[in-house]
Amino acid sequence: MRHATLCGTRNDSHAGRSAASRYLLTPLPLSIAPAPPVIRVRDLSKHYPGHMAVQDVSFELAAGETLVLLGPSGCGKTTLLKMLNRLIEPTTGTVEINGVAVGQQRPEVLRRGIGYVIQQVGLLPHYTVAENVGVVPRLLGHTAAAIAERTSALLTRLHLPPVRFADQYPHQLSGGQQQRVGLARALAADPPIMLLDEPFGALDPVTRAGIRREFRELEELRAKTMVLVTHDVTEAFELADRIALLSGGQIQQIGTPHELLFRPANDFVRDFFAAERLALQLRTLRLRDLLPFLPPSTKTALSKSLFLGEINISLSIDEPVSPNYSVQEALEILTAPEASDAAAAQQVADASARYLIIVESDENAPRYRVALPELMAAFAHAIHHAETVWKS
Numbered sequence: 001m002r003h004a005t006l007c008g009t010r011n012d013s014h015a016g017r018s019a020a021s022r023y024l025l026t027p028l029p030l031s032i033a034p035a036p037p038v039i040r041v042r043d044l045s046k047h048y049p050g051h052m053a054v055q056d057v058s059f060e061l062a063a064g065e066t067l068v069l070l071g072p073s074g075c076g077k078t079t080l081l082k083m084l085n086r087l088i089e090p091t092t093g094t095v096e097i098n099g100v101a102v103g104q105q106r107p108e109v110l111r112r113g114i115g116y117v118i119q120q121v122g123l124l125p126h127y128t129v130a131e132n133v134g135v136v137p138r139l140l141g142h143t144a145a146a147i148a149e150r151t152s153a154l155l156t157r158l159h160l161p162p163v164r165f166a167d168q169y170p171h172q173l174s175g176g177q178q179q180r181v182g183l184a185r186a187l188a189a190d191p192p193i194m195l196l197d198e199p200f201g202a203l204d205p206v207t208r209a210g211i212r213r214e215f216r217e218l219e220e221l222r223a224k225t226m227v228l229v230t231h232d233v234t235e236a237f238e239l240a241d242r243i244a245l246l247s248g249g250q251i252q253q254i255g256t257p258h259e260l261l262f263r264p265a266n267d268f269v270r271d272f273f274a275a276e277r278l279a280l281q282l283r284t285l286r287l288r289d290l291l292p293f294l295p296p297s298t299k300t301a302l303s304k305s306l307f308l309g310e311i312n313i314s315l316s317i318d319e320p321v322s323p324n325y326s327v328q329e330a331l332e333i334l335t336a337p338e339a340s341d342a343a344a345a346q347q348v349a350d351a352s353a354r355y356l357i358i359v360e361s362d363e364n365a366p367r368y369r370v371a372l373p374e375l376m377a378a379f380a381h382a383i384h385h386a387e388t389v390w391k392s
Ligand SMILES: Nc1ncnc2c1ncn2[C@@H]1O[C@H](COP(=O)(O)OP(=O)(O)OP(=O)(O)O)[C@@H](O)[C@H]1O
Pocket: 048, 049, 051, 052, 053, 071, 072, 073, 074, 075, 076, 077, 078, 079, 080, 231
């Protein structure tokens, strides 16, 4: 498994935490033992009379990793998630958190160390927003001042200004606001592990995409080990370090989004992504993957000052982009007009006049100056290469 031999480095990529960590993987020196998994699931099954909800599931999760449980309705995602914090007891198999079997811990004690977010949010209707957020810290005996400070900071971070929202009741909030309070509540005691079951499920697609973006960039979540359930493929690809794709209670494949897309383990996996294949390829491939396929003429040896000057003078792109950007993000930059700048908007009509400057953090690495047609040609080559490597 990836975390047994590799460690992820978070950075400030525009692409968000998961994408950044996937593409900045650095081999561990052989002398350093890998950290033990935070969550270890072995041969886990749940049988109901006449029905196997989950069958022989095993996986390990490293600290800070996000695993998405993905699959069609009824495939066992929620049952599997709930066995991690003992909301459901397994029929066979074990779950260990930090090396201790969860079956040996009192459920309420176990759950205080694990944040839990569900689609229905489950806010207490007669508690204010602030009281809802403070529930777990109060149980843990935190001081009133510490709870108030933490609540206020979290609400602010989640775009719920405390002055307006702290004293409101759940019924006075929109669905998206309730969802944010649910997230704040789960984060209030700063648990190292978060379990999230369709956390954005009740929202319309636009609100959902917005909250997902905020979620990805939330500082408070950066170091957390997370298991997130969704049936939304785009959501899974945006948020996962690894995805476990389930069907009929069994894991069909577990791996990075790149692995599931380009190296499907079986027909089910391939077919599951077929309808959204191109969109997922655009999200999954990074500019770094395209570099070998760019024509030599795109390589530029501009000095930093010249290069920044050129951007300002002749291009509508203000910032160089990192090779960690997805092809999707690069396309958005190349084709999106600056709303406030009519001249820039005019330039978009001739997209070939716009360039991306792909630049590594290492100053000595080559830079690339790429227009839309070159980008798309390299994308086509990179896809062909990834698929050919898999088939051979
Ligand atoms: N208490 C129960 N008794 C009997 N069968 C159950 C019970 N709970 C769940 N199941 C069955 O187990 C299977 C898995 O259910 P689960 O809720 O884990 O699926 P899911 O993948 O989360 O589905 P969805 O995406 O629709 O929420 C389903 O077929 C469901 O009907």
